Amino acid sequence: MNSNPSNVMALTSTTSNKKETVCIFGTGDFGRALAYKMIQSGYSVVFGSRQAQISSLIPKGAEVLSHTEAAQKAAIIIIAIPRQHYNFLLPLAEVLHGKVLVDVSNNLKLNQYSQSNAEYLAQLIPGAKVVKAFNTVSAWALQSGTLDASRQVFVCGDDKKAKQMVMDIVRALGLTPLDQGSLLAAQEIENYPLQLFPMWKFPIFLSLGLIAFFFFYCLIRDVIYPYVNEKKDLSFFIAISIANRICPVLALILLALVYLPGVLAAVIQLYRGTKYSRFPDWLDKWMLCRKQLGLVALAFAFLHVLYTLIIPIRYYVRWRTNSRVISQILNNRTDPFDNTSAWLSDSYLALGILGFFLFVLLGITSLPSVSNSVNWQEFRFVQSKLGYLTLILCTAHTLVYGGKRFLYASSYRWYLPNAYMLSLIVPCTVLVVKFVLVFPCLDKPLTRIRQGWERNPRYSE
Amino acid sequence: MNSNPSNVMALTSTTSNKKETVCIFGTGDFGRALAYKMIQSGYSVVFGSRQAQISSLIPKGAEVLSHTEAAQKAAIIIIAIPRQHYNFLLPLAEVLHGKVLVDVSNNLKLNQYSQSNAEYLAQLIPGAKVVKAFNTVSAWALQSGTLDASRQVFVCGDDKKAKQMVMDIVRALGLTPLDQGSLLAAQEIENYPLQLFPMWKFPIFLSLGLIAFFFFYCLIRDVIYPYVNEKKDLSFFIAISIANRICPVLALILLALVYLPGVLAAVIQLYRGTKYSRFPDWLDKWMLCRKQLGLVALAFAFLHVLYTLIIPIRYYVRWRTNSRVISQILNNRTDPFDNTSAWLSDSYLALGILGFFLFVLLGITSLPSVSNSVNWQEFRFVQSKLGYLTLILCTAHTLVYGGKRFLYASSYRWYLPNAYMLSLIVPCTVLVVKFVLVFPCLDKPLTRIRQGWERNPRYSE
Amino acid sequence: MNSNPSNVMALTSTTSNKKETVCIFGTGDFGRALAYKMIQSGYSVVFGSRQAQISSLIPKGAEVLSHTEAAQKAAIIIIAIPRQHYNFLLPLAEVLHGKVLVDVSNNLKLNQYSQSNAEYLAQLIPGAKVVKAFNTVSAWALQSGTLDASRQVFVCGDDKKAKQMVMDIVRALGLTPLDQGSLLAAQEIENYPLQLFPMWKFPIFLSLGLIAFFFFYCLIRDVIYPYVNEKKDLSFFIAISIANRICPVLALILLALVYLPGVLAAVIQLYRGTKYSRFPDWLDKWMLCRKQLGLVALAFAFLHVLYTLIIPIRYYVRWRTNSRVISQILNNRTDPFDNTSAWLSDSYLALGILGFFLFVLLGITSLPSVSNSVNWQEFRFVQSKLGYLTLILCTAHTLVYGGKRFLYASSYRWYLPNAYMLSLIVPCTVLVVKFVLVFPCLDKPLTRIRQGWERNPRYSE
16 A cells, blocks of 8 residues: 555555645646635645745645645646746656646637647656646636536546546546547647637628628618608618518528538539548538537527517507508408418418427427437437428428419519528528439439448559 | 556556557448547557458558457457358457457347347357447447437446446547446347337327327318308318317327326325335336427427417408408497406416416426436426426416307307317316325325335235 | 455456445335346345345345345445434444445435434444435436436545445446535535525525515506506406516516626625625625526516517407507598607517527526537627627617607606616616726726736735
């Protein structure tokens, strides 16, 4: 039974009754927060600091020693100082030999240095085992205990044993370690906390662009045209009427864009006769943000539903309804009931409701905790089968809504068709191509290609 | 420090700086995908293959050797070949002795063989330690990194140590291992990826049956009856009006069916005087799919809300409203305001809103990540107390909606009562029985029985 | 290879092929359920019991022995008996020496004893290593396998090794162990299953209080005032009209209360010139339940949306609309279209829709599985930036809804302003203070203080 705390092996096999000692270099905000949490979880913490003077901010129970003394007391040393000061570690190289150094640093910009901080540290002190960890955790969250976000701690390092020791600490603090492999992953881990929804960028910029386009398109058709032609001021249409044209159009286009890359990929695979050539880069990226595209589409569908349900409460709509009734009476004329209109009105509403319902279902199954608890076949069933059914229902909803209006001249003001007619282009294309791909003469070779068959098999040498 | 890689012990206690070597038999799609992911996570991979010829598809960094050579290099061998070819392993029995063999195979049909693939493998090579794993993971997901679904890897095996080694690899690949016990569980694990929402089958088939019944029931009452009696064509009712009768009826019946088995179980326990006799099989199965029944009920309630809110936008409703106003004026008669109607109308709407609100709350708490973060008492409070309150509110909503109409002769066309009257049978039964069970004379013995008390205690011998 | 099962080391390093033996003291409901689950997971279970007589309820495969014999067979002993009977363990002290004792007990009341059950056990048998675990799991859930809730098992203990062994068992049973540190945490863990949504108490009591106040306030203004002044019976307003005044008012006030403590904290930090003094206790508590406050506010916003959308279906509203049309015709007068009213009506509806949409987004990101998968910066962006945007939109929604009515005398019945005017006080205060804090002369020192800067740094000695 070896109780020398600087012996790595000792930590895992004995000293079960004694508290492990962890050393922290740096008494800054993050170092203190980490120490506070570690002491709470039963570790004993020793700070390595230049000034022996003890700040009142050091958590109770922690020791403060010189760097050398502190390093000798523990097998794991957390380097909570900025990268610029790493070279002060050089004189300590000997005492750090064989120790586990945990790099917790972050940069201020993406890819600030060509070499990640952790790799730089490993190069400075080659005798130590460097592990990257804790950089995604906020000091404030550690101290206040409100770890709602970022319970995940990304860990990487070249030494499996050292990584395991760090991951044990992570778990003991109530956090979730995620092994990211060798120290090569450090660059990516250091970039991670600087990113703001990287996967959402493309869908959001795309929809902002589409919103701008369709806003001006509808503004011209629905506000400027009547003003020019009939001198009617319909500027209040901007708040709801135009918003309620943009939302369904975007929801439909974005939903179709979720399924377009899959259809393109199938066409490329059929053409190439193999699934082993890489897709073009843009297609790969597109396929990776399909979930985000779909969720943005769902957001627009949700807004469309709210805007639609609010219709009968609008002052404009109530006024128009009343004035129509009054004009009917004054003209002593009653509109007869039109069965076709009733059918069309009820059908497009019913199609919209069912489409939205399936859309919400798709959204719920894409929640991490739900999608984690279904198996692969179920996930594919929901995202592919139900997804296409949603697209079909939403496209049909738009087509029936259009109804006979496609043929009316009044739908083409200044030769501009209604916005919803433009929105039908992408989904109809996707559905037609998908329909063609379902025919056995194309479906069979595609299935074989996806199972690994190649039209022209290649072997190196 | 023992660096012989075929020694099992070596892997866990030393070689911390060296990459572990994993051997994969079979260079098919899945084997390659697994190798690709393992190399990414810092493992060194060696393929065992009949043809020394290296396919260009083999991931970079992997070696390809003969089966014997490859097996000697690693402690863990992943068998990525179909069950039909397992007997080619027989000549290798000696070199596989003491190794960990990971069976990753799947079948094409449920219970295709009487013996699971993993058990068959263990019987073929009795000297090896067989572990079942990875069969629920898709090759495509491994390679593309889009592991949205099925991060869970079910692991089973008779050897704890071997299982632990495989689970370490699973974790290193960023997946979540779930220990399923001994190799007896392999059959179930092999069936798992072939299943499509097994717990949802009963609720979905039940609701399809009920939909069919109530669809024809409402068709007769609401479309055929007026057509026969008054020659009115109301066929457009199918799209919304009838759907909006079926949805609330199903929501209410299914919600009541969630609470019926609990009430039945209480009655059975009271009658038998013990909680230790097994319930009949159908009751056990019913109780296990209550969550799914409840969620299907919520889906119908959601549709009912959408169908209801869309009402004022319907062409038919707008036409009818207008024609009523016009007829009032033409007849020079104004409908007086009826306070009772206002009360009834507002009450059933308010009850419905509150019921739906609680229903949504129940749905949210049944999300895996939410229900995992509440304690048992909280979960029972929500699912039982709030659940019954939801049932009471929804039943009251339906009763008040009925209002005085229960007594009108016009509600009974061809002696058929309204659909919502039928839907009240099950929930009212559940609520009445539950109400009786709350009385102390029944509640006290029931509580004692549930704490383990027995009217006639039995001991064997 | 040491196969002596009472040796702690033996469990982790050898016996990989043999089943571990776990001993359970007590054959009550919970002991049996745990045994059943353990046998299923491949453990071998031996009960320690006073009566050698075997009850028919003991799960198949478990042995029943005397306490001494049973304890000798295993390294881990689960104490599934009530605290009152713990002293029967005193004569067994010798045989329990060095064993891991797992305390699974719960109390009936919060803080029933000054010393937690686990600490009491540790004091009784000082030679044993006591671990607290499993107290949050329900016997029924273990046996039926419906572990929807409470998969989390809180574990604490002073001996790291012993804790690790227990956590391995927890994982093997398919549950999630959560290390809570030393045995000092036992009191908290024992209190945990007795709590019913502790973080929700303050938000819910606060909103109940506010509901009561605003209900009577609106009752006086909207029902009693017209009855007294005009003898009109508007009592049916209680069901929907008044509910739909209370809900938005509460949603707005509670949402503002989510952001008020942050603003207060900033003011306090600016005033004190440091972030290292503790906030007053009430502010700390308030900050910790902000998420719950926000979710309760979202619930009221959701109800407000439902109550609003249902408006055109209400009998009262339909009657009023019709009677207005009729009176217009009878008076031979048509209301002209008012562009300002159209703008105001559409604007407040649009602001409300956008505010509700962002509110729902905030709610979705606060789901555990979603908030776990975003990084700290993303979480702060959503909860702070989007949160303030939501507050601004909802406040603007209320202000525009008020519109010109703020100046009407009719809005002040009995000198009581409309409820929504009262609801604007808190959000406007928060927004004004926040707006002031954004000015550079205040924002810069605040940022520096939050990064650790102090106006008057203090060092002890």
